[in-house]
Amino acid sequence: MYQTSQPHHFYNHYEPELPKKGDILLSYDGRNILLKNGMSFFHYEDISQDIQYRYLFKIDDTNFYLCDLMFMHPISLDIQTMRSYQPKEYAFAAITGWHLYDWYRNNVFCGRCASKMIEDTKERAMRCPNCGNLVYPRINPVVIVAIKNDQDELLVTKYAHASYSKFALVAGFIEIGETSEEAAIREAKEETGLDITDLTFYKDQPWGFSSSLIFTYVAKAHGNQKITLEDHELKIAQWVTRNDTYVDPKDDASITSEMIHKYLEGEL
Ligand SMILES: [Zn+2]
Numbered sequence: 001m002y003q004t005s006q007p008h009h010f011y012n013h014y015e016p017e018l019p020k021k022g023d024i025l026l027s028y029d030g031r032n033i034l035l036k037n038g039m040s041f042f043h044y045e046d047i048s049q050d051i052q053y054r055y056l057f058k059i060d061d062t063n064f065y066l067c068d069l070m071f072m073h074p075i076s077l078d079i080q081t082m083r084s085y086q087p088k089e090y091a092f093a094a095i096t097g098w099h100l101y102d103w104y105r106n107n108v109f110c111g112r113c114a115s116k117m118i119e120d121t122k123e124r125a126m127r128c129p130n131c132g133n134l135v136y137p138r139i140n141p142v143v144i145v146a147i148k149n150d151q152d153e154l155l156v157t158k159y160a161h162a163s164y165s166k167f168a169l170v171a172g173f174i175e176i177g178e179t180s181e182e183a184a185i186r187e188a189k190e191e192t193g194l195d196i197t198d199l200t201f202y203k204d205q206p207w208g209f210s211s212s213l214i215f216t217y218v219a220k221a222h223g224n225q226k227i228t229l230e231d232h233e234l235k236i237a238q239w240v241t242r243n244d245t246y247v248d249p250k251d252d253a254s255i256t257s258e259m260i261h262k263y264l265e266g267e268l
Pocket residue numbers: 110111112113114115128129130131132133
């Protein structure tokens with residue numbers, strides 16, 4: 001997983017500070033991140049002209065700012081390439097920075113009265129000076145569920161259309177008015193026709209690529225239930241055993257990969 005972990009500390013409390021030497025400048029263009037040649041980050045001391053710095057967050061003593069660095073003739077890479085970036089806490093910063101960039105660019109104008117929004121000074125929010133509308137960063141909740149049957153086999157899937165082509169687990173966005181457990185049960189039924197029970201929470205993970213927070217569960221599909229594939233979502237849904245190591249996505253970033261890997265290791 002690409003989250004920050006000990007000994008590093010992610011400070012997301014909104015306390016804007018002026019940039020200092022060593023601080024990192026994040027810049028994006030649509031779904032691309034803009035970096036220096038060699039895939040290194042721009043630092044405050046690289047910039048000699050007056051530009052706008054929007055404070056994002058801090059990891060340990062390094063502040064991160066959102067800037068427009070097109071004028072620096074950066075290289076432009078799909079944000080997905082940051083999944084495997086090292087060190088991991090910088091991958092996490094780049095992806096979380098993209099989440100905030102996407103939110104800021106979608107909230108330039110008030111959705112209620114169309115006036116230009118301004119940044120709130122006390123918390124991370126955009127405020128409409130005309131009607132008072134206050135907009136906080138948007139987080140789209142997602143649920144992922146690792147389903148096991150009575151033979152201790154795991155259900156793995158492959159998406160029908162998504163760019164991600166490795167094995168995955170049943171997943172979907174949580175709808176308005178339902179809990180994460182209800183969403184897991186509904187998604188399992190919709191995507192595979194399976195009725196699941198005995199849900200156990202595994203862990204959660206921020207996932208900036210889809211501006212999400214992912215809740216994960218392990219669940220049971222009892223009896224010999226038939227898989228009915230929802231073929232516009234999935235092209236494969238099959239049971240595998242702990243010996244089927246070919247299904248390991250070997251993707252260091254995702255919690256799905258961690259769960260499949262742990263199952264194959266006999267730990268899930
Ligand atoms: Zn307004």
